[in-house]
Amino acid sequence: MEKIMKSDSNNVDFVFGRHAGLDFLRTQDASLINKIFLQNGVQASIADQVYQLAKKKKIIVQSVPKSKLDKLVDQQNHQGLVLAITPFEYTDLNDLLKSIEEKADPFLLMLDSIEDPHNLGSILRTADATGVDGIIIPQRRASGLTSVVAKTSTGAIDYVPVVRVNNLVQTVDTLKDKGYWFFGTAMSGDNYTNWDARGKCVLVIGNEGKGISPLLLKQMDQTLTIPMTGHVQSLNAGVATGILLYQMFNSRQAVKNGQIKQ
Known part of the structure; x- marks a missing residue:
């Protein structure tokens, strides 16, 4: 012991x-x-x-x-x-991309310095529910896979591959060369309800307080915003990610009367 x-x-x-x-x-x-x-x-x-x-x-x-x-x-x-x-293991980016290369519309989630492990765990849980193929996080200044993340994810940590990389901007370049389109969150972005997330997509979620870093934000093909009418003009990172992932999910599925039609 x-x-x-x-x-x-x-x-x-x-x-x-x-x-x-x-x-x-x-x-x-x-x-x-x-x-x-x-x-x-x-x-x-x-x-x-x-x-x-x-x-x-x-x-x-x-x-x-x-x-x-x-x-x-x-x-x-x-x-x-x-x-x-034993410590939680991360997936290699090349291995992840190889495992989904035959999919017509792979979907990845990139988290730019999410620091709260509870947010990461919540995001993992929603990612599993909406069919996200993998999550990419930076090695520094961000929560990694921990016991708190595992508990908050209620088991989703076992099913959603997580890749940890040295440089997110360089990773964007790698993925763009493979045909991926990038969508990021920004206050001045387009209304998320108009987002068509079909095809090879990566959704980028920014840090809880600072949002997406400037260099990474410049790499986005489109930015998205969630309209708010209340006094507080921001959402918890886990909540915002959940809203956007279900927009992705709905744009890829025909949902009628509670039934999903492939």
């Missing part, structure tokens, strides 16, 4: 929360999970699921007091379940 605690910054990360933890147990290879920490007296139905999955994958389950779990996840809401896992 002490070995895991001391090596957390380099060799171990945590997935916590009942939904995220159980989903990780069901879907991920046992080699990725070092140990399962279960709170003493946790709800019987949750404990039964954990022990069944752990037995199937031959993973150690350790019963611990709530205070131990609180310490492991820095007082986050763990709901009595914490998994010690």
Whole structure:
């Protein structure tokens, strides 16, 4: 146990929360999970699921007091379940592009320095729901894949590939050479409801406070804005991304009476 605690910054990360933890147990290879920490007296139905999955994958389950779990996840809401896992892995950009090269209308999401892990987790969740093929984030000055992101995504982190790159502007050039069109958020942009997101597209979402950086903004083929009539003229990054992703989704699908027609 002490070995895991001391090596957390380099060799171990945590997935916590009942939904995220159980989903990780069901879907991920046992080699990725070092140990399962279960709170003493946790709800019987949750404990039964954990022990069944752990037995199937031959993973150690350790019963611990709530205070131990609180310490492991820095007082986050763990709901009595914490998994010690190997660090989250990122997808290589070339591998991602190769995996979707046969698609007629691949859709990628680029996040310019999203700093709040809760926003990143929320965005991952919506990206999974709307069929985003992958997310691109910068290596510096941005949230990476963490246990907080995993919990907030409620399992979506296991399904949406995330690429981390050194330079977003250079990545834009690479993708434009492959035929992708870029759409970014800006206060002076076109009304998002008119956005036709069919084809090879990348939606760029800016930093929570500063928006898209000037050099990156110059690379956009079109900018989009979400009209607002209230006193506060800005939206949470996760909320804004959700609105735009569903505009993308609707422009690619025929939706009538609640039924999606391909």
